[in-house]
Structures are given as C-alpha cells and as structure tokens.
Amino acid sequence: MHLRRLLPGSLSGAYLIEYGNPSGYLPLREHLAVLLDEIGITAVPSQIVLTHGASQALDLVIRHLLAPGDAALVDDPGYYNLFGNLRLSNVQMLGVPRNPDGPDIDSLERLAAEHRPKVYFTQSVMQNPTGTDMSPHVSFKVLQIAERYGFYVVEDDIFGDLQVKTTPRLAALDQLRRVIYVRSFSKTLSGSLRVGLVACSHQLANDFAEIKMLTSITSSQVTERLIYLMLVDGHYRKYLGRLQQRLDDARQCGQSVRANRPRIVCRTPGRNVPMGAVPTCRGLHGLGRARLGRRLYARPGQYIPSPFGALAVDAF
Amino acid sequence: MHLRRLLPGSLSGAYLIEYGNPSGYLPLREHLAVLLDEIGITAVPSQIVLTHGASQALDLVIRHLLAPGDAALVDDPGYYNLFGNLRLSNVQMLGVPRNPDGPDIDSLERLAAEHRPKVYFTQSVMQNPTGTDMSPHVSFKVLQIAERYGFYVVEDDIFGDLQVKTTPRLAALDQLRRVIYVRSFSKTLSGSLRVGLVACSHQLANDFAEIKMLTSITSSQVTERLIYLMLVDGHYRKYLGRLQQRLDDARQCGQSVRANRPRIVCRTPGRNVPMGAVPTCRGLHGLGRARLGRRLYARPGQYIPSPFGALAVDAF
Structure with a gap:
C-alpha cells in the first residue's frame, strides 16, 4: 500500500x-x-x-x-x-x-x-x-x-x-x-x-x-x-489538564498512604531514600501502569538504580 | 487532536x-x-x-x-x-x-x-x-x-x-x-x-x-x-519493479553519455575515479532528484568525499 x-x-x-x-x-x-x-x-x-x-x-x-x-x-x-x-x-x-x-x-x-x-x-x-x-x-x-x-x-x-x-x-x-x-x-x-x-x-x-x-x-x-x-490542536491543553488532575488525585492518595507508613528502608547501609509516592494506592498504581510507567514508585522488593549499584527496598 | x-x-x-x-x-x-x-x-x-x-x-x-x-x-x-x-x-x-x-x-x-x-x-x-x-x-x-x-x-x-x-x-x-x-x-x-x-x-x-x-x-x-x-502489501514488488526499470533506463542513458566523454579527471594528483553515471542525461538527473539524491553522480565542480579529503572533479 x-x-x-x-x-x-x-x-x-x-x-x-x-x-x-x-x-x-x-x-x-x-x-x-x-x-x-x-x-x-x-x-x-x-x-x-x-x-x-x-x-x-x-x-x-x-x-x-x-x-x-x-x-x-x-x-x-x-x-x-x-x-x-x-x-x-x-x-x-x-x-x-x-x-x-x-x-x-x-x-x-x-x-x-x-x-x-x-x-x-x-x-x-x-x-x-x-x-x-x-x-x-x-x-x-x-x-x-x-x-x-x-x-x-x-x-x-x-x-x-x-x-x-x-x-x-x-x-x-x-x-x-x-x-x-x-x-x-x-x-x-x-x-x-x-x-x-x-x-x-x-x-x-x-x-x-x-x-x-x-x-x-x-x-x-x-x-x-x-x-x-x-x-x-486546542484540545491538547484540556487533555493535559485532565491528565494533571488524575495525577494530582493519585499523588494525594499516595501521600495519605505514606503518612501512615514509615519511610522507605533500603538495604544499602546508611541510605534512607525518601520516595515521592508508593504504589499501594489503587488509583495511583493504575495511573502508573497506564501512563507513567512504574519507575516513579518504589515497592518493597524493588531495586532502585543508583550509580553505586542497585538499592534494594526492604519495606515502607 | x-x-x-x-x-x-x-x-x-x-x-x-x-x-x-x-x-x-x-x-x-x-x-x-x-x-x-x-x-x-x-x-x-x-x-x-x-x-x-x-x-x-x-x-x-x-x-x-x-x-x-x-x-x-x-x-x-x-x-x-x-x-x-x-x-x-x-x-x-x-x-x-x-x-x-x-x-x-x-x-x-x-x-x-x-x-x-x-x-x-x-x-x-x-x-x-x-x-x-x-x-x-x-x-x-x-x-x-x-x-x-x-x-x-x-x-x-x-x-x-x-x-x-x-x-x-x-x-x-x-x-x-x-x-x-x-x-x-x-x-x-x-x-x-x-x-x-x-x-x-x-x-x-x-x-x-x-x-x-x-x-x-x-x-x-x-x-x-x-x-x-x-x-x-502485494503492490510493493510491482512498485519496486517500476523503480528498477526507471533506474535501468537512466543507467543505460548515462552509459551512452559516458561512452562519448573522457573519464572523470580529479584535481587530487594521481587520482582518476571512474564514476557509475554522470548527470548530463535528462532522465537520469530527474530520477536522481526524485528518488536517489544526487550523491550517486559526479559533475564538474563537484567535490567527492574521501577519507583523505575531498576530491574536486574538474571535467568529464
């Protein structure tokens, strides 16, 4: 064709x-x-x-x-x-x-x-x-x-x-x-x-x-x-507005989850890495899969790349 | 959109x-x-x-x-x-x-x-x-x-x-x-x-x-x-056949032009570069512009890149 x-x-x-x-x-x-x-x-x-x-x-x-x-x-x-x-x-x-x-x-x-x-x-x-x-x-x-x-x-x-x-x-x-x-x-x-x-x-x-x-x-x-x-196209800004709204909802949801949990503990000695969000919230996790990829979030068992080798997340 | x-x-x-x-x-x-x-x-x-x-x-x-x-x-x-x-x-x-x-x-x-x-x-x-x-x-x-x-x-x-x-x-x-x-x-x-x-x-x-x-x-x-x-799509092979035919016509045209002209003489001492075609033929030139780019062809005044610097084409 x-x-x-x-x-x-x-x-x-x-x-x-x-x-x-x-x-x-x-x-x-x-x-x-x-x-x-x-x-x-x-x-x-x-x-x-x-x-x-x-x-x-x-x-x-x-x-x-x-x-x-x-x-x-x-x-x-x-x-x-x-x-x-x-x-x-x-x-x-x-x-x-x-x-x-x-x-x-x-x-x-x-x-x-x-x-x-x-x-x-x-x-x-x-x-x-x-x-x-x-x-x-x-x-x-x-x-x-x-x-x-x-x-x-x-x-x-x-x-x-x-x-x-x-x-x-x-x-x-x-x-x-x-x-x-x-x-x-x-x-x-x-x-x-x-x-x-x-x-x-x-x-x-x-x-x-x-x-x-x-x-x-x-x-x-x-x-x-x-x-x-x-x-x-005029719809782009509206689309971005909706996307930002969904992300903001998910962020607030993530923050409420985080408020009830300790900080992330990493296996690498001396390293406590504060994360922006955690994926235990349903809305946030769904958004991560649909649009952002999961890399923004840490979960227990996940490895976070760092120039000095991967950091293993043990628990929130 | x-x-x-x-x-x-x-x-x-x-x-x-x-x-x-x-x-x-x-x-x-x-x-x-x-x-x-x-x-x-x-x-x-x-x-x-x-x-x-x-x-x-x-x-x-x-x-x-x-x-x-x-x-x-x-x-x-x-x-x-x-x-x-x-x-x-x-x-x-x-x-x-x-x-x-x-x-x-x-x-x-x-x-x-x-x-x-x-x-x-x-x-x-x-x-x-x-x-x-x-x-x-x-x-x-x-x-x-x-x-x-x-x-x-x-x-x-x-x-x-x-x-x-x-x-x-x-x-x-x-x-x-x-x-x-x-x-x-x-x-x-x-x-x-x-x-x-x-x-x-x-x-x-x-x-x-x-x-x-x-x-x-x-x-x-x-x-x-x-x-x-x-x-x-089944039309691809036919399309390629037509393209090859046009190219072959142009090549024959180019060869007939070349047969009546001396080889390309380059300014770099000791270098005579035989080229595949020359762009003085109408059909060939048109094809070059439309599909192949002109780089296949040399013309007087053109520079041909070489690892040892550009070769300047003086005449055919």
Missing part, C-alpha cells in the same frame, strides 16, 4: 521521500519556542534541535561534551538508563544525594571542587525515581556552583508537562547559558513516536545538529508532524 | 503510549527474515535489530566495535557521512581504493596486515559514490582476508532494493558470521520514516539492542508499522 493511502491528507507531501532538516521540522520548533516561553525560557527555533526522544538528546550531550574518563555529576538515586549510557561511554559518575528539595548542595560543591566534572545531569521537576521538585533557592545555588566550577547543567524535564503547580526551571533562571534543556512527549502524547528536543545556546545547538546528522541523519518528520498536529 | 484520529485504524492501538521492544516491531522483523532469505541470507528475527535508518545501524557498530584510536577500513571514495561519524569517534580510517569490480584486494590485504583494523565498512551493491557492484570473486577474497586478519565486514546494502540483476551479497556468502548486514527503506519507501535494520550474529544482535536501548530506548513502532504495512 502506498504511504499516501496509509496517512491522512494532513501528513502527505513530497517531504516523505526526503530526509528533512537536521534540526527537525521547523513549524514544530517554532511552536516549541512558544511553549518554552510560557515557562520562562527564551529560545528562538534555531536554538532547538528535535531528537529521537529525550534519550537521543542526552546521548548527543554525552557524545559532544564528555570524553572517556571525564567526570559527570548525576542525581543519586537517578535515571537508570542515563547511568547505562554514561557507563557505556566510560564516563566517571559522581552521585549527588537527592534531598526532598533537590540535590544536596554541600555534596554538589565538594564533588565539583574535587573532581572538576564537565556536566551535571539532573531533573528539577518530578525527579525519577524520587518524584521530588527542586526548590528555587536550591536551583539558584546549583547554578552558582556550575558557574564557579565551569560545568554545564543538563535539565531533563521529561515530566514537566505533568506538573500541576509550575516551579521555575533551571533553564528559566539561567536562560540557556550553562543549562541544556531536554524534554520529550513520551510521557504525555506517545512513547512510540520518539519525539524529544534539546534547547541550548546557538553554538551547542549547531554542534548537536551536526552530531545528530553524522549519527542518524535526521529525526522522523512524519512523527514530528504528528506531534505538531496534536500540540497545535 | 488525538493520535487515534490522526492515524488510520490499522495503526491505532495501546502500543502508541508504550515504548515497544528494543529490537523493534516483531512482525516487521519476521517479514524481513523472509526478505533476507530471498537473497540468500539466513537470519531468524532475533538476529535482526531495527534501527533509526541505516545510520543508526552504522553508529551502533562504531560504538560497539571501535574504540578511539582503533583502525577501520573504508571504501575510497566512499560514503561521506560514515567518514564523519568515524572521525567523530576518533577512529583511524584506512581507505581501500575502489576498482570497478570492488575493493582493490592487494591494498586491502596490505592495510589489514599493517594496521590490524577491527572493521571494514563497504557497499557491495551500487557503491556510493562510484555506483559499482562487487564481483563474487572479489567478495570471496574480501571474506578470506577478513578471516585471516580477524576483522568484521559491515555490508551497507542501502541500495540493494534498486539492483536490477541481483549479485551475491557478502552476507549471503558468509551467513552473518563475520559480516554485519545493514539496510534501510530510505531509498525506496521513505527517507522521512527513518527505518533501517542490522542483521548479524545472535551475540552482536543482543549487544546492539542493548546499546540502542541505552542511547535511544527504542525505534518508533509507528514508523515501523507503516513500513510493515507497505511491505506486506
């Missing part, structure tokens, strides 16, 4: 037999510039590179900024797949303990002074796996330390669209000078389309587009157009 | 909010195993990993098999984007001069003995940019040398579907022992969907799927399903 017959008219066109722009579909980048502006991040479309999900964005950062043997700061506990990629790239990982209001600032400064890392990978909103947000005063200190020790901060904001009360992003405070902002639509629209983005300085955006071209030519304009059509 | 309303019923499903299998959409891999069998390559679906175009397949090979400083053999002249990726990865490139019947065997053996490369990247069918096919006796010698010096052969078969009279692939002779077979649908179905594949030994397929997961999670199941629906 010809592609024209498989796709709706709005997705047909000569572009189907072409590779497209290495930075990605321009109308989507233009629309994303507007969305970023709404959360206080000023970026023109040429500062935005579309990627094959947030993972390719993180991968481009690793390939461009980190050589084998270099050191990088990561949240501890943090995102297991990022740890896997850093290990693959022979990057030395420095775990910054995560407090309920963000990274532990004293540890961050000590590690930065000792190891002179080139990059700090973090999530300021709904951090995976703790579910915590970074407080504005902590964000400010993170950026001060980044300035002092000269490292980039990669803000992985893949859960940003799910946040009910918006907190300031690192990229909004810094305006993409030291911050490299990463996002995707896998958590809200479709994980199967594989559309993400990186927003950063002009120089870095050019570098990332070049590495993207050398390693994957372009991202798929078909899936980028699908995301674009979904975003510009 | 919801994704369900944008896509036809045959592409709807719960999979849209999931990430899918790191090796790619299973029904497509099953169908590809049948297509590979038709050109004499025996592979079960678990030996096939779907990729974001052939470029990601080449990238996975580079990341897994080549460390910075390692040596790799490449066709000279050859595919400029591969050279760019190898340079990015700090791999030492060893150019094997390309004759009309494939690589120069004496040079290949000498370079293999001197530098002990880990991989040889080549195109056996319609090589880019010379347009030449590898003769079976040359393929046999390439595999003998690979065995003797212990390197992998990466067969980039992206133009394979356009070949009118099928010649034996390296992978068919070797049955995926030392050969890693790469292919895509960008030249026949759509460059914008970004669907490619790598077929290889079970061990390598597992390794590639793991690196793919760490660096990009999965490939897009939406685009893989689109390719699948186009491939299983």
